[in-house]
Amino acid sequence: MSKIGVVGAGAWGTALAHAWSQAENSVTLLARTEKAAKVIRETGMNEAYLPGIALSASLQTTANPSALSSCDHIALVTPAQTIGEVFEKVSLHIPPTSQIILCSKGINKQSALTPWGILGKVVDQTRLAVLSGPSFASDVARELPTAITLAMENIADAEKLSAELSTPTLRLYASDDTIGVELGGALKNVIALAVGMARGLNLGASAEAALIARGFVEMQATIVGQGGEAQTVSGLSGLGDLVLTCSSPQSRNFAYGQAFVTRSLTDNQPLAEGVHTAQRALHSARQAGMEAPIMEAVVKVLDSVWTPQEAMQNLLARPLKREH
Ligand SMILES: NC(=O)C1=CN([C@@H]2O[C@H](COP(=O)(O)OP(=O)(O)OC[C@H]3O[C@@H](n4cnc5c(N)ncnc54)[C@H](OP(=O)(O)O)[C@@H]3O)[C@@H](O)[C@H]2O)C=CC1
Numbered sequence: 001m002s003k004i005g006v007v008g009a010g011a012w013g014t015a016l017a018h019a020w021s022q023a024e025n026s027v028t029l030l031a032r033t034e035k036a037a038k039v040i041r042e043t044g045m046n047e048a049y050l051p052g053i054a055l056s057a058s059l060q061t062t063a064n065p066s067a068l069s070s071c072d073h074i075a076l077v078t079p080a081q082t083i084g085e086v087f088e089k090v091s092l093h094i095p096p097t098s099q100i101i102l103c104s105k106g107i108n109k110q111s112a113l114t115p116w117g118i119l120g121k122v123v124d125q126t127r128l129a130v131l132s133g134p135s136f137a138s139d140v141a142r143e144l145p146t147a148i149t150l151a152m153e154n155i156a157d158a159e160k161l162s163a164e165l166s167t168p169t170l171r172l173y174a175s176d177d178t179i180g181v182e183l184g185g186a187l188k189n190v191i192a193l194a195v196g197m198a199r200g201l202n203l204g205a206s207a208e209a210a211l212i213a214r215g216f217v218e219m220q221a222t223i224v225g226q227g228g229e230a231q232t233v234s235g236l237s238g239l240g241d242l243v244l245t246c247s248s249p250q251s252r253n254f255a256y257g258q259a260f261v262t263r264s265l266t267d268n269q270p271l272a273e274g275v276h277t278a279q280r281a282l283h284s285a286r287q288a289g290m291e292a293p294i295m296e297a298v299v300k301v302l303d304s305v306w307t308p309q310e311a312m313q314n315l316l317a318r319p320l321k322r323e324h
């Protein structure tokens with residue numbers, strides 16, 4: 001039995017906390033406010049983020065970060081743009097020997113750093129792990145079969161932690177490609193925005209498949225250029241998550257792309273990490289020597305430089321070239 005602290009009581013944090021708690025670990029879920037923690041404690045549900053799912057009876061929910069002080073592992077599960085400030089708030093309570101599991105998928109707008117880049121400046125990197133792969137929170141919370149990747153610098157550490165955090169339905173594969181795993185999760189969101197826009201424009205399933213395949217090429221060149229491994233991009237955290245996120249309006253990034261085109265974005269639009277990451281993703285692609293026309297189209301549409309229609313026309317008008 002492990003003692004696990006989960007920071008962030010949104011959809012993904014709650015789903016992971018529930019799954020780990022059901023697997024007989026001692027789990028503390030840290031909400032941002034006591035009001036949110038109290039609702040979860042009193043109803044046994046997180047209706048705001050995981051409606052209709054009865055949470056594990058042994059899950060402890062609080063807003064007091066001192067509850068983290070006895071945990072062996074701390075999962076940080078808030079949006080990528082918040083990781084620095086969130087860690088600062090809780091760091092005093094994190095035991096110096098605990099492992100820190102980064103679960104966010106994005107790149108910081110200001111610093112251009114991933115969560116690993118941010119935490120790696122203040123924590124010994126051998127304590128850090130990245131958890132990423134195809135996993136909708138509601139699937140994990142309903143204990144449907146899921147397989148994702150856990151990466152650490154040292155593969156033996158990754159194998160040990162993967163075994164500890166796997167459950168009968170949540171299967172963790174170990175990796176030592178921390179860059180590849182983390183960037184896969186960040187970049188697939190940008191491609192999912194493009195595919196969602198194609199859906200909004202009713203371009204058809206063939207166009208969506210083309211965007212997924214060419215988006216994969218952009219992801220692979222970018223990730224390899226940044227020091228990740230091509231094999232990782234073909235795995236769960238790259239191709240696996242790309243396929244999941246690009247094939248279902250259940251994905252918030254896909255849904256955002258679609259709603260952008262149909263002008264149905266709302267004030268309460270759920271988190272779409274790709275919107276905040278697109279510019280930095282494009283920059284990383286360019287650094288890696290990749291033209292990345294799909295990422296460029298997403299950035300230009302989000303910045304209102306092109307309409308979604310113009311973006312798709314411009315993609316089609318690009319000079320013909322060899323596939324590889
Ligand atoms: N949902 C999913 O299926 C998956 C999500 N992820 C990744 O996990 C990360 C979190 O996503 P998810 O849980 O879905 O997001 P949600 O929008 O569902 O929840 C975000 C949570 O973070 C909290 N939060 C937001 N800003 C801050 C802040 N500045 N300080 C403290 N807490 C804050 C929110 O608190 P409050 O309610 O008070 O605003 C909320 O509890 C993202 O990077 C996402 O890509 C990864 C895999 C699957």
Ligand SMILES: O=C(CO)COP(=O)(O)O
Nearest residue numbers: 133134135136251252253
């Ligand atoms: O990362 C996810 C699934 O693996 C969740 O995707 P969205 O954030 O687009 O909903």
